[in-house]
Amino acid sequence: MSNLEIVDVSHAYGPKKVLNHVNLRVGAGQVVALVGPSGCGKSTLLRAILGTHPSTEGTVMVGGQEVIRPNRDVGIVYQHYSLYEFLTARENVAFGLMLDQTSTPYRWFMYFGWRKLRKQHLEQADEFLKKVGLYAARDQYPSQMSGGMRQRVAIAQALIMEPKILLLDEPFGALDEATREELQLMLLRLYEENVRARSENRTPPYTVIIVTHELNEALFVSDRVVGLSQYHNDGENGATIVYDRPAPVFKPDEPKDLSRFVEQKEELIRAVFSPTFQKDHRQFVTFWQENKKQPVEETSEVN
Ligand SMILES: Nc1ncnc2c1ncn2[C@@H]1O[C@H](COP(=O)(O)OP(=O)(O)OP(=O)(O)O)[C@@H](O)[C@H]1O
Numbered sequence: 001m002s003n004l005e006i007v008d009v010s011h012a013y014g015p016k017k018v019l020n021h022v023n024l025r026v027g028a029g030q031v032v033a034l035v036g037p038s039g040c041g042k043s044t045l046l047r048a049i050l051g052t053h054p055s056t057e058g059t060v061m062v063g064g065q066e067v068i069r070p071n072r073d074v075g076i077v078y079q080h081y082s083l084y085e086f087l088t089a090r091e092n093v094a095f096g097l098m099l100d101q102t103s104t105p106y107r108w109f110m111y112f113g114w115r116k117l118r119k120q121h122l123e124q125a126d127e128f129l130k131k132v133g134l135y136a137a138r139d140q141y142p143s144q145m146s147g148g149m150r151q152r153v154a155i156a157q158a159l160i161m162e163p164k165i166l167l168l169d170e171p172f173g174a175l176d177e178a179t180r181e182e183l184q185l186m187l188l189r190l191y192e193e194n195v196r197a198r199s200e201n202r203t204p205p206y207t208v209i210i211v212t213h214e215l216n217e218a219l220f221v222s223d224r225v226v227g228l229s230q231y232h233n234d235g236e237n238g239a240t241i242v243y244d245r246p247a248p249v250f251k252p253d254e255p256k257d258l259s260r261f262v263e264q265k266e267e268l269i270r271a272v273f274s275p276t277f278q279k280d281h282r283q284f285v286t287f288w289q290e291n292k293k294q295p296v297e298e299t300s301e302v303n
């Protein structure tokens with residue numbers, strides 16, 4: 001079973017069709033970069049996965065359950081994510097757990113039990129702050145943090161809920177180049193945990209879809225690139241998936257060798273972003289099967 005299954009999803013805003021028969025499966029542990037021309041419907045697709053704006057047609061399943069409203073199986077971090085200004089980094093990260101597991105009556109009647117639970121939540125928060133490289137700043141308030149630090153807290157806050165899928169919508173878009181690179185490396189470190197889990201026959205913990213308009217970033221942080229585009233010639237309006245291929249996997253401690261993805265970047269620009277490039281878009285779509293190291297070519301629909 002895939003963590004995410006999008007089956008025949010279409011979406012229209014009034015008469016305007018934005019998404020057209022989108023099919024996508026994402027297996028546990030994949031990090032998918034979602035790219036496409038501005039306004040093609042990437043955020044619309046994420047909102048359908050999140051459950052805040054269900055699609056007008058088709059179904060979205062997360063962990064085998066149909067998504068009809070937001071739930072804790074799906075986490076999201078936006079470009080400008082707001083933290084609770086009156087809470088420290090670790091309190092911000094622990095907040096979702098506290099809300100989820102303690103009700104106000106519980107706190108009144110089980111004061112000592114609640115204190116113990118709160119301590120556990122804060123310790124868990126520390127673990128996630130370590131994963132995003134922010135443990136040293138755990139007692140700082142958001143107003144004392146840089147933009148990059150705040151995004152790390154936001155990501156830890158989402159990860160601590162152990163979502164089946166984490167959605168990142170241009171998460172590093174507001175950051176300067178150097179900070180952005182540090183956060184990309186942070187994602188590669190999380191991916192290494194997936195690789196380790198897989199080698200030990202455990203379920204990889206992080207399944208991610210990251211929307212980015214930076215193609216270098218898309219190819220660097222992901223193991224699979226999906227292109228959503230309105231530029232296709234199957235005769236219908238609205239964007240669909242016109243590109244779906246594995247991306248090169250980088251290790252955080254190896255030099256970033258850009259030459260490894262020059263060709264793929266060119267291919268993406270033509271296949272996804274060019275309004276005039278004529279193609280049979282299936283040519284660039286390779287579905288990826290879970291638990292297989294190699295992608296498999298499939299001409300049929302998702303099965
Ligand atoms: N609530 C809405 N009502 C009407 N039209 C909308 C609404 N939200 C988005 N749209 C339109 O739907 C299309 C897709 O928008 P969406 O935000 O999903 O695109 P996007 O791919 O995320 O774009 P960007 O790369 O600029 O973030 C756009 O043309 C947009 O104007």
Ligand SMILES: [Mg+2]
Nearest residue numbers: 042043044169
């Ligand atoms: Mg968007």
